[in-house]
Amino acid sequence: MKNIVRLGLAFSLLTSVNAFALVDVTLGPRPLFLVADMDEGVLKQNLEKCLRGKPEKSAFSIGHRGAALMFPEHTKESYIAAAQMGAGILECDVTFTKDKELVCRHSQNDLHTTTDVLAHPDLAAKCSVPFIPANPATGEKAKVECRTSDFTLAEFKRLKGKMDGANPEAKTPKEYMDGTPGWRTDLYASRGTLMTHAESIALFKALDVKMTPELKAPVVSMPYDGFSQQDYAQKMIDEYKGAGIKPSDVYAQSFHLEDVKYWITSEPEFGEQAVFLDARMYKDRSWKPTLSGMKALKSVGVEFIAPPLFALVALSSDGKIVPSDYAQMAKQAGLGIITWTLERSGSLNGGGGWYYQSIKEVTNNDGDVFNLLDVLAQDVGVVGVFSDWPATTTFYANCMGIK
Template identity: 75%
Template sequence: MKPPLISIVLPVFFVSDVTALEAEVSLGPRPAFLVADMNESPLKEKLETCLNNKPEKSNFSIGHRGAALMFPEHTKESYMAAVQMGAGIVECDVTFTKDKVLVCRHSQNDLHTTTDVLAHPELAKKCSVPFTPANPQKGEKAKVECRTSDFTLAEFKQLSGKMDGANAMATTPEAYMKGTPDWRTELYGSKGTLMTHAESIQLFKSLGVKMTPELKAPKVDMPFDGYSQQDYAQALIDEYKKAGVKGDDVYLQSFNIDDVKYWIDAEPDFGKQAVYLDSRMYKNKTWRASLEDMQALKALGVGFIAPPMFALVTLNQDDQIVPSEYATFAKEAGLEVITWTFERSGPLSGGGGWYYQSVNKAINNDGDAFVLLDVLARNVGVVGVFSDWPATTTFYANCMGLK
């Protein structure tokens, strides 16, 4: 085998030629690192043959919050990094500001962990729960909650994105902001550019990728100042229409089945690709998948369903990873399946954690990520995988001919 050709992921926010960025996909060293870490197997041999291949964009590879393993999530820099790593679809989680402008944030109330809001004292005073120091002697954690709805768009735009994390036992705002997990990095973690949803649309159009916005559950009571849940769901669609984006290029998402039904009924051109994000298996420990349930979703017009990875796999009697009943029922009902979130865990030597919980026993090294991905792609038949580091998913998709 030839030595692996390693392409370097450049700091993409310095790239000014968007056309060149779209044309050149670079994967960096991580795919080769993971392949080298795999146990010997036919899958490893197959992936090794692809290490010298020229990478190409793939819709199987979905940028989860951009490229959040190393870049501040939902920032321009994170999005551009995801595209450079070959993500054919990129996600903007959507919530709204005090003046009802749609912006890209994973949650309406995460500004205290994903931005530098606490470094702006005058703005920090406006948080729903202003910072209260921890009391280490009593074991009491710091308290703070900052919502997008606490700020106008002009105020929101004064903030910078940072790596998601917090030191819950901090006694100062400065210390609180320093809580990035040690398996991520602060190398690209300062001054991330926050974006409105409309700005993300224009960026993704210019980069030639499809879009998957998630309508986040409001943390404020709805209606909010006269703004209803349906107003919110419709506003999302309206921004795509205004930008001239066709429904075929958008995969709307929501954990709220009522949002999905609204889009299917009110905006069928967009609703036909709406994705129902399924959290039932971890929100309700007694819930069990059934064919009847999946058929009922299909009858509503739902075309895509997206559970976490662990819901789609289980172990057989030989401790091999195989499709779960959930996966079998979803495919039998004719639902297309997407899953989340690849490359969001730390080192996998301890079993992989939450995202791998149904197959922990079979996971003992970082290379096993490819074993799971292969089962999801070939045996479950997922059509897309959200990833915090899309280069890895792009590499697999390219190697297996997944467009």
């Protein structure tokens, strides 16, 4: 009952009118659709038995930018949808405004694709690169770059979130904003309430979920007007402390190992479960994991590592999905493993795209998402999976008894 009350409170934060009332975790039709799409086998039979089960929240299910498959990412609406789908942890990607206030955006320079900034001429004129239309005669694509650091917090709050996407052939700002990928939808994009980091903390607390903020790499030079990288990393933690959030409810993340080391040293209670987001395998194609490298991370206090899905799995000689060398080495070193991002590839027909690149030969229908998820959970031993549509991961976790 406590969770139901908190979900109702969260929706009261959504709007000044009582439009909705959440009463329980609901998963909708997608789990059934995906199970029906699976190839016949033991896993499908086991999942079918769970389709009538009562869904519950699970910390294994992490809302990646909320529920970004169908809601504008990092908006209040997206976060609430993810919580309703049973995500036990929600993510605010953290960056900062011109006046150094922390806000939830995936990148410091993505406002032109994730918000309606170009619909505000006075604000659009302040963008680092104001809109330049495409030129069919030369083949040049439309250009624009709008950063959170181009605007004060008050200006940022004037914006509305939209589905991430852009039309590179656009000749007008309006045309540019009309670029939602066909496998997403604008059905739930009629309002997208942008949030400060502090507001996300209050909402997540009301939703009774844990929190995983990611400190995004600045695109401006640091220090920024006297604001250093360490100031930035500290301010993020300070907002949790100021809100009275228990360190055990926060999984601070960064792709920058120095940020993680800073938290381990300067904020050990939060650093204890800080997450090193690992991009080495795609930033440098020649990079190979080593056990000594994994142990080195552990030796400096890193407890959790989070690579993309494809880094954790490989194909055996008989075409089975199995843990990769990376996964086995991380486990041997004693690192907890989290991964990203499920449900971010559109249709999985024809290989599944970037996130499935190590197992593309055996990925040919949408139901294969559960084959991957099962290996990640049962064989790799991941402790959490980011998803753009958390209902899928919640359903699997519930079925397998993963809390």
